Amino acid sequence: GKPILFGLTLYGIALCIRSSFGIYGIFFGSALVGLGICFINVLAPTLIKEYFPSRVGPMTGTYTTMMYLFAAISSATAVPVAHKVDSWQIALAMWLPLVLVCLIIWGVQYKKSHPFIPPQDTLSISGGRLLKESPLARWIIVLMASQGFIYFCALSWLPTIIQQSGYGDTEAGLVASVVQICGIPGAMLAGAAVHRFRSQQIPCMMAGGTFLTASLLMVFSQTLTGFLICAVFLGFSMAAAYTLFLCVLTLRAGSPQQAGQLTGVVFLIGYLVASSGPWLMGRVYDWTEN
Secondary structure, three states: OHHHHHHHHHHHHHHHHHOOOHHHHHHHHHHHHHHHHHHHHHHHHHHHHHHOOOOHHHHHHHHHHHHHHHHHHHHHHHHHHHHHHOOHHHHHHOOHHHHHHHHHHHHHHHHHOOOOOOOOOOOOOOHHHHHHHOHHHHHHHHHHHHHHHHHHHHHHHHHHHHHHOOOOHHHHHHHHHHHHHHHHHHHHHHHHHHHHOOOOHHHHHHHHHHHHHHHHHHHHOOOHHHHHHHHHHHHHHHHHHHHHHHHHHHHHOOOHHHHHHHHHHHHHHHHHHHOHHHHHHHHHHHHHOO
């Protein structure tokens, strides 16, 4: 309860900073947004493991579906709202009321909840020991890092690629919103299907194949239609891969405490790798000018 309240509070403060202090506020506020999101994302598998241990797939799918739904709404409305009111600050800050609503809901939930006491036989191990002793943890990190790497690269550079192909910011915003919208069925199907396979390797490989298709389309597309098709594959595969990653992590953890430990290690290393993607793509673009 408390960490999620802290993450939501941090997110609300970040929205205020991003919309009030110019370019420096955007950078500092974005850093705080990322920190708040990390708190919430790391705790999501722990909450699902604790309260819905027999419905990991559907609950994880619901969580990621709502995440992509509101991301799609945000992407689709940001540019039109900024143009309508002639203020990008308002477009950035318009989600603050929703954060306040979430704070109220979680505040009430926190007062009603009971502190979780881990079982006596639950082992608490360090991140380094977890990586050393668990091949599963290493493979989950590879899955998360690769998904995040492509996700950050695509969302950071796809609008620029579209604009350099001769289209405006409205078309770029449209393609970005399609990416998020197509993530909704990807998250729902992945959450529903994860329990239908004896091994999670098959759905993970299917998501990887869709990822590869999307990457090739992004490289070779020149028309708006091609970019939209790319967005469909990209959004579906990203949401499916992220949902599968959370499902595998939650299912394989022995307890909510272990789910939290595993999630923390995976997100730490995975985000460090994934966050380097946009910068590396920028360096490659500078070297090749293509």
